[in-house]
Amino acid sequence: MSLQPVIVYGAGGHAKVVIDILELAGHLRIIGLIDDDPTKAGNLFCGYKVLGDMKTLLEWHGDPVALVLAIGDNHARSRLAGRLTRFQFATxxxxxxxxxxxxxxxxxxxxxxxxxxxxxxxxxxxxxxxxxxxxxxxxxxxxxxxxxxxxxxxxxxxxxxxxxxxxxxxxxxxxxxxxxxxxxxxxxxxxxxxxxxxxxxxxxxxxxxxxxxxx
Ligand SMILES: CC(C)(COP(=O)(O)OP(=O)(O)OC[C@H]1O[C@@H](n2cnc3c(N)ncnc32)[C@H](O)[C@@H]1OP(=O)(O)O)[C@@H](O)C(=O)NCCC(=O)NCCS
CATH class of the missing domain: 2.160.10.10 (Hexapeptide repeat proteins)
Structure with a gap:
């Protein structure tokens, strides 16, 4: 079975839990993380590289990828989803x-x-x-x-x-x-x-x- 590539938006406490679930789910493959804190870019978080920020995603020309918004704040999550409508989202x-x-x-x-x-x-x-x-x-x-x-x-x-x-x-x-x-x-x-x-x-x-x- 080919694994669905996924990017996790967020590299904080809530993301840690989400990453664990994605790993256990068995049908997804995390290819990296996105975080709007510029000091995190390039760092590893839970073993995955922080690829960049919102701009990195908006300019994404790589293979099709699904997202998961690992942000606990409901309003922030909603704002992000509104800007990322061209992506699919994984459950x-x-x-x-x-x-x-x-x-x-x-x-x-x-x-x-x-x-x-x-x-x-x-x-x-x-x-x-x-x-x-x-x-x-x-x-x-x-x-x-x-x-x-x-x-x-x-x-x-x-x-x-x-x-x-x-x-x-x-x-x-x-x-x-x-x-x-x-x-x-x-x-x-x-x-x-x-x-x-x-x-x-x-x-x-x-x-x-x-x-x-x-x-
Ligand atoms: C309710 C809550 C959001 C606080 O909101 P807030 O706008 O910051 O309100 P305040 O802390 O100023 O509290 C206002 C009043 O409500 C009371 N209060 C706050 N939380 C309360 C609660 N859970 N139950 C009963 N009373 C509560 C405060 O003691 C205060 O009373 P007072 O005016 O008599 O002093 C917060 O206390 C809470 O319960 N958050 C839930 C967080 C959570 O579940 N997180 C899970 C993340 S995974």
Missing amino acids: AVHPTATVAQNVLIGEGTVVMAHAVINPGAVIGNHAIVNTGAIVDHDCLISDFVHLSPGVKLGGHVTIGSKAHVGIGASVINDVGIGAGSIIGAGAAVVEDIPDGVLAVGVPARVIKAIEEPHQ
Whole structure:
């Protein structure tokens, strides 16, 4: 079987985990990394060379290659994807993740170790289903969402684009979380959360609007 060549965008902590998954996936071959920090150019990271920055990719004339955006910040990932539309994006699923048969996972999405995605769930593009996250049946996870480690979503939960659900948070069934909202670590979400707000606590309460995109 010929291995699909892939370039990883990002050479930081999140990229370390993504690289491990890509290596374990077995059908991909990492040919190098891209990072916009000029001091990293030419360095080795996890054994792979940092080939350059965004400009290097935009001027890419080598063999066709797929990308994975290994950037944890949802807004940054979204901006990058908007500039790299001429590329295909690889999807990476850790071999210990449990993904039901009729689940849809979009391009560029990464599913980490021991995540569970149950039947009928739809995961959009460039999402992160982090280590040990549970996505129960019929959830709809939009593009550029980040479900942090240990997040638990009940059935039929809807998460809007670029929302970030913090580490260990739980969301009961049938609840919706709005686009761009952030749910604090350890929260228990028991009712709908609108777009663009920060909600924390048990039960989760909105404490402020999000003025500037951040994780
Ligand atoms: C919620 C969060 C994003 C902080 O947002 P912030 O805009 O910086 O907010 P602040 O730190 O100023 O906190 C605002 C208030 O919320 C409280 N708060 C912050 N995080 C909280 C949490 N997870 N649960 C309960 N209360 C929390 C703060 O104590 C503060 O309360 P106060 O006003 O009474 O002092 C952050 O605490 C958090 O939970 N991030 C999740 C990170 C994560 O899961 N990362 C995983 C990466 S893989």
